[in-house]
Amino acid sequence: MVDNKLYISYNQIHQLIDDAVGRFDLGDSYNPDLIIAIGGGGFIPARILRSFLKAKHGRNIPIQAIGLSLYEELPNVGLGGAPEAPGTQVTKTQWLNFGGADSLVSLLGRKILVVDEVDDSRKTLVYAVAELQKDIREQERQAGVPAGESGTEIGIFVVYNKDKAKAEELPPGVMARYYPAATTPDRWLCFPWDCVTDIGEHTARAMQPRS
Numbered sequence: 001m002v003d004n005k006l007y008i009s010y011n012q013i014h015q016l017i018d019d020a021v022g023r024f025d026l027g028d029s030y031n032p033d034l035i036i037a038i039g040g041g042g043f044i045p046a047r048i049l050r051s052f053l054k055a056k057h058g059r060n061i062p063i064q065a066i067g068l069s070l071y072e073e074l075p076n077v078g079l080g081g082a083p084e085a086p087g088t089q090v091t092k093t094q095w096l097n098f099g100g101a102d103s104l105v106s107l108l109g110r111k112i113l114v115v116d117e118v119d120d121s122r123k124t125l126v127y128a129v130a131e132l133q134k135d136i137r138e139q140e141r142q143a144g145v146p147a148g149e150s151g152t153e154i155g156i157f158v159v160y161n162k163d164k165a166k167a168e169e170l171p172p173g174v175m176a177r178y179y180p181a182a183t184t185p186d187r188w189l190c191f192p193w194d195c196v197t198d199i200g201e202h203t204a205r206a207m208q209p210r211s
């Protein structure tokens, strides 16, 4: 049976992020001051990205986490696990804390970089951006700033963009700040943090020439 999965190693992710920060001139052409990581898959890439942006600008960018889920896990069938089945709608499992007395995050005027490990159908990113835009409008309203005039910008960094027709589209202003570290065929990606068997074997598979 043909293994249609693509195995990815930690080093490959690290190297792709390093290359992408230089290639896209991230930190200069778009200089984020807030990273929003979409968990769980966006957490490790966001942390690596923060190191490369700090190396460039000497400034640690805060990382805030949101939790979104679209894919359900199928029973595990060996190394790398089974591909997961897409659900029909994205669900929020965790969101930013703002607005109340214990508010931690102001979005106004921020240059936000949303980070995830893979852009597949694009549903997750579209949902995240739409929800963030609602929050920005609400914060503008609370601050008495006309809608859309706070100077807040949203960009997107993904480690892998799957080369396929997307189910949904991002707003053009956000697509202008869309940074995919790599483009990959429409195959199931097995990330190293999903590996619960032998990480050495997983890494060896990741290093084999792609078929």
Ligand SMILES: O=P(O)(O)OC[C@H]1O[C@H](OP(=O)(O)OP(=O)(O)O)[C@H](O)[C@@H]1O
Binding pocket: 038, 039, 040, 041, 042, 068, 069, 070, 071, 072, 084, 086, 116, 117, 118, 119, 120, 121, 122, 123, 124, 125
């Ligand atoms: O482009 P899409 O088709 O929306 O898929 C991409 C999303 O799918 C995965 O999340 P998942 O729902 O599996 O949650 P997880 O990160 O917690 O595993 C991945 O981390 C992305 O967030």
Ligand SMILES: Nc1nc2[nH]cnc2c(=O)[nH]1
Binding pocket: 071, 118, 120, 121, 187, 188, 189, 190, 191, 194
């Ligand atoms: N691990 C993993 N999660 C995903 N979520 C959407 N596409 C993928 C994929 O190819 N691999």
